[in-house]
Amino acid sequence: MKRIAWFLSVVLLLSNLLGVPAAAASGTVALGIFHPDTGQYRQTQVQTAQLIFDGEPIQSDMPSFILNSRTMVPVRILAERLSAEVLWVPDNQQVIILSEKNTIVLTIGSPVAQVDGVDTTLPDGVSVGLAKYDGVERTLVPLRFVSEQLGAEVTWDNDTYTASVTSPAPSAVYSVTDIAADPASCLVTIATSSRPDCNIKDFGNRVVIDILDAVLTSGMPGSVAVNGSLVKAVRYSQYDQYYKDHARVVRVVLDLTDTASYSDFSFETGDTGLLIRPAESGEAPPVVTPDPSVDYSQFTVVLDPGHGGADCGAIYEGVNEKDINLAVALKVRSLLEQARVNVIMTRDEDVTVGLYTRAPLANDAQADIFVSIHSNASSTSNTVQGIYTCYYADATPGCDLAETLQTAVISSTGAFDRGLQCHPDYVVLRYTKMPAVLIEMGFMSTPAELSCLMDDGYRDSLASGIAGGILNYLSAD
Structure with a gap:
């Protein structure tokens, strides 16, 4: 036996x-x-x-x-x-x-x-x-x-x-071989011996780049004076003790000028390092123009930034989905309030909100519409892109709201249109008593889309599209 x-x-x-x-x-x-x-x-x-x-x-x-x-x-x-x-x-x-x-x-x-x-x-x-x-x-x-x-x-x-x-084998360690900056163009180059894995963070007057599983080549000075229009200086050092799953980490800090911010930069990762350049200005996000004949103060809209608190949602390159969702939702709230819409948030800060408490909040408020804001991810592909909007069932006001919202967001962002999806199993759609939708703003698992979702200007475009779609639906109603 x-x-x-x-x-x-x-x-x-x-x-x-x-x-x-x-x-x-x-x-x-x-x-x-x-x-x-x-x-x-x-x-x-x-x-x-x-x-x-x-x-x-x-x-x-x-x-x-x-x-x-x-x-x-x-x-x-x-x-x-x-x-x-x-x-x-x-x-x-x-x-x-x-x-x-x-x-x-x-x-x-x-x-x-x-x-x-x-x-x-x-x-x-x-x-x-x-x-x-x-x-x-x-x-x-x-x-x-x-x-x-x-x-x-x-x-x-x-x-x-x-x-x-x-347990997983420790990641291979590679070298950071050079860090340089050009004062005129504010171009910062971080050279590495292989493709770097970076965790990039916005610290207000600083941009922090943690290069995981990396070591500095001996003899590097530790700082670069820039004195450019966006970057004052670049500092770097070994930063090994703060990541429990990465024994060796190089931290690079960009000290910004008083007028510069994280959104002024773009980050391009390649096989030989990371290139940080000033972001292209691009076109201004579409303007949300309320219909002057409509009294929007009679409407109540519930905005539901997905996840929050202990529930981070998807996590890619050190970025939490919950933070993207909240940042866009706050922008949408601001635009709607400018049109005098009564806006209720299921959360307006990083707190845990139970999945089954969101719909009752909207029901108790007798809201006119419910919009849940999420970011997507794929477990099988790092190239899939696009935005889609989910609704509860066909031939319902929720389906009409989804179509109106999807059209406005695609027009505002220029993103790939993945259309509408029926999801009667989604709790926030199933238990709401008013027209309700859930928008997936892009795939965090795709590096290009994650970069967009982290860009403040692109978030403005998302917010303008969502707010514009909501106003269009309320106007038609």
Whole structure:
């Protein structure tokens, strides 16, 4: 008979194992599994599994076990060893796993997970679960799915019922070989020995570029005086201690002049480095012109910036979807309020808002329309582009609103038109009592579109299109 060796937790070991049963010593164990349909735990006999991480057996007060052919493990044990953070959202019965690589959202009882905001079907439909064993309650997740999403490798030994997890290999380190700046053109060049992975941040009077897995070539001076119209100086140094998943990081800081800002620059990554140049001025965003014959003060519009707080949405190149959504929504609010529209925001700062509280907020306010603002992502392509607008069902006011909004936003931005999509499964569309839409403003997974979504001028164009579409719909109404 197959026998599984289980290791007790450190606390139990320090207690000299007094009065404690061995977890799953016989290879099977009875434990309580939570069933969301009844809201109760049901005692179930399960086959246990041994968990080994980077060659070392893992000790736990909750045994790993097999459920529908999938190995379930305590989520915190897995996440901590893969440098991820775990959040539990009780209102939605969701586990959110945050790492520098991606964000995973698992919902109890749901066969679909969200990975960086993209719906992903779980193997065998096995999702996050709750279990009780020997007085301990733990949240468990499917081992292979979560591990592989976090970059780890999983192997399975069927003879011993052992799952072995190998953490991701550290990223290869490359060199920053030169940093130069031209005062006349304000062109900044960062030369690297291979294509850089950069995290670029707006700090008001500074632009900060963190070059991940990189080291400075010895002998570099540490600063460049520029004294140009946009950049006063460029400073750089090794910045190794602040990224837990990247041992070596080079930080480059652009000190800006008093009149310059982040939106004045464009960033181009190539195989040999990063080029920072003044952004082209381009055309001014379209003007939102209210219909003077319409009293817009009679209308109430709810704007819903997607995600927020603990829920970052999609994350690419260190950029959180929640921040893009909020920035555009605030611009839309400003434009609508200029037209005297009564605007309600589901959030106007970086706070967590429950998925199921957004529609009731609009319903309670008896709003005329509801617009949810999101950014998109693809798990399979880094070239897909475009904007689309979602609605609840065909031949409804929501469909008409989606068409009006989509037309205005495409006209304002010049983005690729991906049309309309019917999504009766979206909570914010299903439970709102007024015309409701959800707009996906572009794909963060596509570098070119992410650059646009980070550009303040392009956000102005998005906001003008969304606000203009809303006013057009209210005028026609």
